[in-house]
Amino acid sequence: MTQAPPGRPIRPWWEPGVIYQVYPRSYQDSNGDGVGDLPGIASRLDHLEWLGVDAVWLSPIFRSPMRDFGYDISDYRDIDPLFGTLADLDRLVAAAHERGLRLILDFVPNHTSSDHPWFVESRSSRDNPKRNWYVWRDPAPDGGPPNNWRSAFGDMSAWQLDERTGQYYLHVFLPEQVDLDWTNPEVRAAMLDVMRFWFERGIDGFRIDVINLLSKDPELRDEEPNPDWRPGMPPRARWLWNRMSDGPAMPEYLAKVRAVADEFGDRVLIGETYMPLERLVRYYGGEHPGIHLPFNFQLLLLPWDAETIGGWVATYEAALPANGWPNWVLGNHDQPRVASRIGEAQARVAAMLLLTLRGTPTLYAGDEIGMTNGDIPADRIVDVGGRDPERTPMQWEPGRGAGFTTGTPWLPIGRDADRVNVTVERDDPRSILSLHRRLLELRRAEPALSVGDWEPLPTVTGVLVYSRRLDDRRLLVALNLTPDRCDAPLPAGRWRTVIATGLDRDADAWEDTVTLRGDEGLVLEPV
Ligand code: NOJ
Numbered sequence: 001m002t003q004a005p006p007g008r009p010i011r012p013w014w015e016p017g018v019i020y021q022v023y024p025r026s027y028q029d030s031n032g033d034g035v036g037d038l039p040g041i042a043s044r045l046d047h048l049e050w051l052g053v054d055a056v057w058l059s060p061i062f063r064s065p066m067r068d069f070g071y072d073i074s075d076y077r078d079i080d081p082l083f084g085t086l087a088d089l090d091r092l093v094a095a096a097h098e099r100g101l102r103l104i105l106d107f108v109p110n111h112t113s114s115d116h117p118w119f120v121e122s123r124s125s126r127d128n129p130k131r132n133w134y135v136w137r138d139p140a141p142d143g144g145p146p147n148n149w150r151s152a153f154g155d156m157s158a159w160q161l162d163e164r165t166g167q168y169y170l171h172v173f174l175p176e177q178v179d180l181d182w183t184n185p186e187v188r189a190a191m192l193d194v195m196r197f198w199f200e201r202g203i204d205g206f207r208i209d210v211i212n213l214l215s216k217d218p219e220l221r222d223e224e225p226n227p228d229w230r231p232g233m234p235p236r237a238r239w240l241w242n243r244m245s246d247g248p249a250m251p252e253y254l255a256k257v258r259a260v261a262d263e264f265g266d267r268v269l270i271g272e273t274y275m276p277l278e279r280l281v282r283y284y285g286g287e288h289p290g291i292h293l294p295f296n297f298q299l300l301l302l303p304w305d306a307e308t309i310g311g312w313v314a315t316y317e318a319a320l321p322a323n324g325w326p327n328w329v330l331g332n333h334d335q336p337r338v339a340s341r342i343g344e345a346q347a348r349v350a351a352m353l354l355l356t357l358r359g360t361p362t363l364y365a366g367d368e369i370g371m372t373n374g375d376i377p378a379d380r381i382v383d384v385g386g387r388d389p390e391r392t393p394m395q396w397e398p399g400r401g402a403g404f405t406t407g408t409p410w411l412p413i414g415r416d417a418d419r420v421n422v423t424v425e426r427d428d429p430r431s432i433l434s435l436h437r438r439l440l441e442l443r444r445a446e447p448a449l450s451v452g453d454w455e456p457l458p459t460v461t462g463v464l465v466y467s468r469r470l471d472d473r474r475l476l477v478a479l480n481l482t483p484d485r486c487d488a489p490l491p492a493g494r495w496r497t498v499i500a501t502g503l504d505r506d507a508d509a510w511e512d513t514v515t516l517r518g519d520e521g522l523v524l525e526p527v
Pocket of ligand 1: 210
């Protein structure tokens with residue numbers, strides 16, 4: 001627990017904290033093989049400390065044949081040699097902790113690699129003791145898959161026939177990512193022990209991959225067609241994902257993972273939860289506590305206009321259960337880069353939004369410098385899910401390799417790397433990197449911005465205005481989500497600019513109305 005100032009509630013560190021997601025393959029290569037690694041990340045902790053984030057979440061670094069770049073694990077208790085060793089991880093944890101940074105790992109409990117020894121055993125015969133660690137079913141009467149479930153990748157069944165034993169196994173992702181059967185208590189015990197293994201090594205929490213898939217419909221009934229599906233939408237969206245996901249045992253499994261975290265105290269559990277709001281809020285727990293932060297992905301998914309975004313913030317705030325702490329995500333390794341989705345100018349406004357909403361923000365590495373989607377020539381495509389553009393290497397400096405590698409990078413370096421990089425932007429007091437740093441500094445200095453109450457204020461079309469209030473400190477945030485100049489009304493009193501997205505206004509003062517330039521956001525304080 002963090003020490004609370006007098007009169008304030010004691011809060012866990014992650015409530016006011018800011019999480020920074022590192023995609024380890026793409027952060028820093030230390031040995032010239034073109035792939036990022038743990039010693040590389042350790043060598044960049046200076047950047048994270050300077051930037052001012054609180055915790056680093058690493059996408060999976062465990063042993064893996066890398067068919068889904070680490071989300072297909074063949075040994076949950078070892079580091080893949082590509083990334084380093086267990087000793088490297090221990091050193092990284094210690095070095096992060098020395099700087100007051102927390103380290104969060106990625107837990108992938110829904111599926112193992114088909115190379116995992118458990119699955120190798122499971123598929124070896126129908127009566128192998130590990131057979132029921134995975135979801136095996138007989139073919140349908142016509143010899144086809146047991147039901148209509150589709151894989152999240154490509155346009156294929158989620159079932160794969162194993163010729164040797166004559167049954168199908170379930171894989172919601174690649175055929176090489178095999179769904180574990182969480183109804184089996186041995187599976188649950190084994191996976192909960194994996195959590196303990198890493199907690200004992202000192203990590204501060206887990207981001208839990210597709211946590212909502214752990215419980216499935218016990219009868220494995222067919223999915224129903226999605227009435228909103230239109231040609232052009234991904235094939236996986238043709239069906240509702242009601243039966244593969246969020247099944248009846250979810251509350252029990254959430255309570256179990258939470259109980260393990262609680263054995264260690266002060267650790268955070270974040271869940272990957274692409275789900276409608278009424279389901280998502282249940283992941284905070286009911287009768288028993290669930291996870292701390294079911295990811296709120298709507299800033300990644302909603303159309304970027306003030307009415308939609310403002311409406312969502314209000315809806316989400318209102319739907320949170322009493323002890324449910326909010327959280328916000330603007331980018332990750334599965335979604336197009338924010339600067340490409342909404343443009344470089346609006347990416348600054350988005351950064352101000354992310355870092356001034358109530359709750360825990362997650363910042364995706366590279367977004368702090370405004371990285372855009374990479375151009376991936378056809379012969380360099382490596383991801384089955386089309387997600388290479390948002391995974392290109394971190395751009396540290398101008399020049400070949402962008403400071404990421406001395407070798408050949410596993411994905412091409414962004415074309416804009418000579419302009420969009422840490423070194424150049426650190427020296428530019430108005431860069432988007434400087435903006436992120438200043439916002440993070442302000443957020444730390446002004447608890448009203450992290451933990452204060454959020455209240456929407458009357459405004460004009462295209463502009464979001466809200467207040468953040470803690471005790472008698474009140475700040476306003478005014479964000480213009482359009483490229484046009486706009487006048488927005490302000491509450492009574494005189495207000496002074498604390499920070500502008502362009503970092504180019506010093507203490508401008510306002511009364512009744514604020515005039516925002518196109519693509520501009522301001523934080524204001526009472527004069
Ligand atoms: C979600 C992860 O974020 C994604 O990268 C991965 O492909 C799937 N889960 C499967 O593990």
